[in-house]
Amino acid sequence: MNNIKIGVLALQGAVREHIQHIEALGVTGIAVKRPRELDEIAGLIIPGGESTAIGKLMVEYDFIDAVRAFGEAGKPVYGTCAGMILLAQRISEGGQPLLGLMDIEARRNAFGRQRESFEADLDIEGIGLFRAVFIRAPWIEATGEGVQTLAEFDNIKVMARQNQYLASAFHPELTGDVRIHKYFLDMIEEA
Amino acid sequence: MVETGTQRVKTGLAEMLKGGVIMDVTDASQAKIAEEAGAVAVMALERVPADIRAAGGVARMADPTKIAEIVEAVTIPVMAKARIGHFVEAQILEALGVDYIDESEVLTPADEEHHINKWDFKVPFVCGCRDMGEALRRVSEGAAMIRTKGEPGTGNIVEAVRHMRSVNEAVGWLKGLREEELFAAAKDLQAPYELIKWVHDNGRLPVVNFSAGGIATPADAALMMQLGADGVFVGSGIFKSGDPAKRAKAIVQATTHFADAALLAEISKDLGEPMVGIEISQIPQAEMMQERGW
Numbered sequence: 001m002n003n004i005k006i007g008v009l010a011l012q013g014a015v016r017e018h019i020q021h022i023e024a025l026g027v028t029g030i031a032v033k034r035p036r037e038l039d040e041i042a043g044l045i046i047p048g049g050e051s052t053a054i055g056k057l058m059v060e061y062d063f064i065d066a067v068r069a070f071g072e073a074g075k076p077v078y079g080t081c082a083g084m085i086l087l088a089q090r091i092s093e094g095g096q097p098l099l100g101l102m103d104i105e106a107r108r109n110a111f112g113r114q115r116e117s118f119e120a121d122l123d124i125e126g127i128g129l130f131r132a133v134f135i136r137a138p139w140i141e142a143t144g145e146g147v148q149t150l151a152e153f154d155n156i157k158v159m160a161r162q163n164q165y166l167a168s169a170f171h172p173e174l175t176g177d178v179r180i181h182k183y184f185l186d187m188i189e190e191a
Numbered sequence: 192m193v194e195t196g197t198q199r200v201k202t203g204l205a206e207m208l209k210g211g212v213i214m215d216v217t218d219a220s221q222a223k224i225a226e227e228a229g230a231v232a233v234m235a236l237e238r239v240p241a242d243i244r245a246a247g248g249v250a251r252m253a254d255p256t257k258i259a260e261i262v263e264a265v266t267i268p269v270m271a272k273a274r275i276g277h278f279v280e281a282q283i284l285e286a287l288g289v290d291y292i293d294e295s296e297v298l299t300p301a302d303e304e305h306h307i308n309k310w311d312f313k314v315p316f317v318c319g320c321r322d323m324g325e326a327l328r329r330v331s332e333g334a335a336m337i338r339t340k341g342e343p344g345t346g347n348i349v350e351a352v353r354h355m356r357s358v359n360e361a362v363g364w365l366k367g368l369r370e371e372e373l374f375a376a377a378k379d380l381q382a383p384y385e386l387i388k389w390v391h392d393n394g395r396l397p398v399v400n401f402s403a404g405g406i407a408t409p410a411d412a413a414l415m416m417q418l419g420a421d422g423v424f425v426g427s428g429i430f431k432s433g434d435p436a437k438r439a440k441a442i443v444q445a446t447t448h449f450a451d452a453a454l455l456a457e458i459s460k461d462l463g464e465p466m467v468g469i470e471i472s473q474i475p476q477a478e479m480m481q482e483r484g485w
Binding site: 010011012013014015016017033048049050052053056057060081082094108109113114115116117118119120121133134135136171174175 | 211266
């Protein structure tokens with residue numbers, strides 16, 4: 001059993017699935033509801049959900065500065081879907097609270113409404129073929145220097161890494177595949 | 192291979208809504224208030240349930256103009272209601288691009304025997320239930336999300352509590368049964384054996400379960416969350432209250448921090464008048480919305 005604890009921001013969204021994936025790796029998963037709980041964890045996952053709702057609750061409960069400080073201290077942060085939007089420095093349209101930790105521009109609901117939601121096989125660098133579930137998903141419109149694109153769908157960037165930050169437009173927590181969570185665990189162990 | 196409308200994509204959106212509040216709205220300005228308050232989705236309606244109850248007559252799918260206006264106004268998912276069994280209303284809602292269809296007892300049923308075959312659609316459905324049997328019948332018809340019904344438009348939480356407890360009790364009961372007892376359980380609950388077995392093995396419903404029908408205060412929302420709801424629907428409770436924007440925001444916060452009593456006390460302060468409630472025993476049997484659905 002590994003002593004590392006990974007937190008999942010538990011303001012709203014698919015928290016349970018991420019915790020199940022973390023625990024499948026033999027690591028403790030913690031639902032983080034208040035900023036002080038960030039002290040207990042070595043890495044943080046910001047789950048999918050509604051990015052506007054999560055963003056507003058992050059502002060309300062003083063998470064914006066706390067998660068920025070967490071990331072800037074070198075601790076890994078992984079955002080899925082809504083979490084990817086929150087990690088971005090810019091969004092293509094509209095406004096909402098952002099952490100701005102990753103030098104990417106995200107476009108919300110870029111793939112369309114629910115009827116356009118889909119699953120597809122991606123070839124992820126360092127991981128391989130992966131069944132990815134996209135739900136009202138955003139995409140990465142642009143990346144800055146130092147951002148490595150890890151996966152594309154139809155020539156559109158859908159997964160990226162910048163040092164201790166990882167982002168995917170899709171939901172690995174909705175499949176039984178834990179390889180991306182393992183990749184994130186490796187990032188934590190290297191940090 | 193790229194696939195749309197898979198069960199994983201349909202149930203997946205419900206997973207993303209967990210821990211959130213879905214609010215009934217009747218126009219674009221209400222939808223914006225809901226989004227601003229932190230709602231995870233809005234339910235586009237012609238009238239909120241309290242007004243449907245007051246108006247009487249036949250309640251139908253909302254005017255597509257109204258739904259389109261709400262879809263335009265917000266970036267969060269938009270749900271809309273079709274009558275029980277009215278698969279053409281559902282086809283129209285799918286064509287309009289709504290993100291979830293609620294086959295709802297709040298509207299007047301179109302079919303007193305059959306629900307919509309929800310497997311025919313790419314858009315996911317949420318359906319109401321009062322107990323485990325009803326929940327699993329809806330899942331077997333293709334529902335990707337369930338909500339316990341409560342009694343809509345009353346501002347009275349008692350029926351919501353009854354239905355959530357009933358579902359939870361059945362989960363505990365099924366979990367404790369021996370394998371050979373599951374066949375008789377399927378017969379008793381009038382639900383498919385495979386789904387009964389799934390609940391027995393996994394200790395929960397196969398899809399996300401929200402609470403609906405009677406939530407009027409932050410404490411009501413937190414109560415339903417503590418009883419095991421994955422999230423809440425608030426119908427008349429917000430826009431029939433004195434200060435909708437403030438109450439909506441408070442209910443969102445209470446749904447996130449449902450187990451933190453000190454915080455709930457803060458959140459619940461100074462919200463203005465709640466909606467006026469209705470005592471359930473004062474509602475004639477024929478007007479009980481929860482009885483609709485088979």
